[in-house]
Amino acid sequence: MIIAQIADTHLGATDADDLTFRVRAENLQACITDINSLNPLPDAVIHTGDLTQHGQPAEFAHARELLAALNAPFYITPGNRDGRDGIAEAFAKEEYMKTDGSFVHYAVEAHLVRLVAMDSLGEPGEPKGEFCPDRLARLDATLAEVPQKPTAIFMHHPPFDVPTAPDPFAYQRREAVADLAAVISKHPQVVRIFAGHMHRPWTAEIGGVAASTVPSVATNLRYGEYPDEMAEQPIYQLHRFDSDFGFASETRLTEKVST
Numbered sequence: 001m002i003i004a005q006i007a008d009t010h011l012g013a014t015d016a017d018d019l020t021f022r023v024r025a026e027n028l029q030a031c032i033t034d035i036n037s038l039n040p041l042p043d044a045v046i047h048t049g050d051l052t053q054h055g056q057p058a059e060f061a062h063a064r065e066l067l068a069a070l071n072a073p074f075y076i077t078p079g080n081r082d083g084r085d086g087i088a089e090a091f092a093k094e095e096y097m098k099t100d101g102s103f104v105h106y107a108v109e110a111h112l113v114r115l116v117a118m119d120s121l122g123e124p125g126e127p128k129g130e131f132c133p134d135r136l137a138r139l140d141a142t143l144a145e146v147p148q149k150p151t152a153i154f155m156h157h158p159p160f161d162v163p164t165a166p167d168p169f170a171y172q173r174r175e176a177v178a179d180l181a182a183v184i185s186k187h188p189q190v191v192r193i194f195a196g197h198m199h200r201p202w203t204a205e206i207g208g209v210a211a212s213t214v215p216s217v218a219t220n221l222r223y224g225e226y227p228d229e230m231a232e233q234p235i236y237q238l239h240r241f242d243s244d245f246g247f248a249s250e251t252r253l254t255e256k257v258s259t
């Protein structure tokens, strides 16, 4: 199974005539073009949050318009910029988007690796993340439903420190991550955790499971050290799963965006 992971697109509305937002739309289009050119196509594309800049309906409409060009199934988890209601409403018609109005939490059973979307949002307006007892109980129950199948969890806030970031810890409470680790370590089928939010790549381990973040697709929001000639090239990652060897991840550079 091949998963393409994109994150932190921070899109504006279709009519945002600001150059910044035109570049971000083209950043996402460059990723979609690259993903669609792959042979074989990824089995799934996951977006680990901050699809939009302000969580506005017009921004979600723009995002959906762009994402319609994808030739692979698409799944998303909310970022702090999006808000959970914005994501739930924008993708309400998608079969996978099962939400009871409280959290965006769902599992996708259609692939070799089971995908579990985890809502890591904190209080409304709070950029940092949180795992409340309700969400942790839901995760525990969801993982207990299918204990034998390799499972990847994807969320916005990375549940580990990213020491190169100005603020390395993405959660409101440090205990939130320990609580998550306690749930994950009960379910050995969890083989990988994918996150966004930091706009830079990092890898770590939580509850005995490999976890990682990806650079932002938005090139004008990307952090980290890159050669100057890469400045206009959006980045995303491919995660290839093999039943014997687990996940191997690859970073993809797309064509330059020349707006």
Ligand SMILES: [Fe+2]
Binding pocket: 008, 010, 049, 050, 079, 081, 197, 198, 199, 216
């Ligand atoms: Fe972001």
